[in-house]
Amino acid sequence: MSLFENKLLSSHHPRLSHHVTYWHRYVDDVQCLWEGSLPFADDVRDLINSCFPSIEFIMKIDGLSINFLEFTIRIANVDHTFSTYRKA
Numbered sequence: 001m002s003l004f005e006n007k008l009l010s011s012h013h014p015r016l017s018h019h020v021t022y023w024h025r026y027v028d029d030v031q032c033l034w035e036g037s038l039p040f041a042d043d044v045r046d047l048i049n050s051c052f053p054s055i056e057f058i059m060k061i062d063g064l065s066i067n068f069l070e071f072t073i074r075i076a077n078v079d080h081t082f083s084t085y086r087k088a
Contacts, residue, residue, distance in 0.1 A: 001025060001028060001055075004051060004052050004055060005023070005025065007051055007052075008048060008051050009023065011051075013047060018036075019034050019035050019036035019044075020032060020033070020034055021033040021034070021035050026069060029068070029069060030057070031066075031068045031073075038061070041059060041061060042059075044059075045057060045058075045059045067085045068085075069085075070084060070085055070086070071083065071084065071085055072084070072085040
């Protein structure tokens, strides 16, 4: 995954590098906050998946909150708030 991240994040691809607010990985789970226009979201996923065909990324587009690992991350104005997420 480190090799993948280095190749991808150093590519300076205009649809990726200018719109990635943060990229966080824990083992093989990645959360990327990409702030770009919605029509380009599939293009970004395809770009990421084309770097290493053996790694498949899926994308979840959500509203103002998302569950990632054991956290719920919410957008509040320009900040993010974090709380514990537990599956039912």
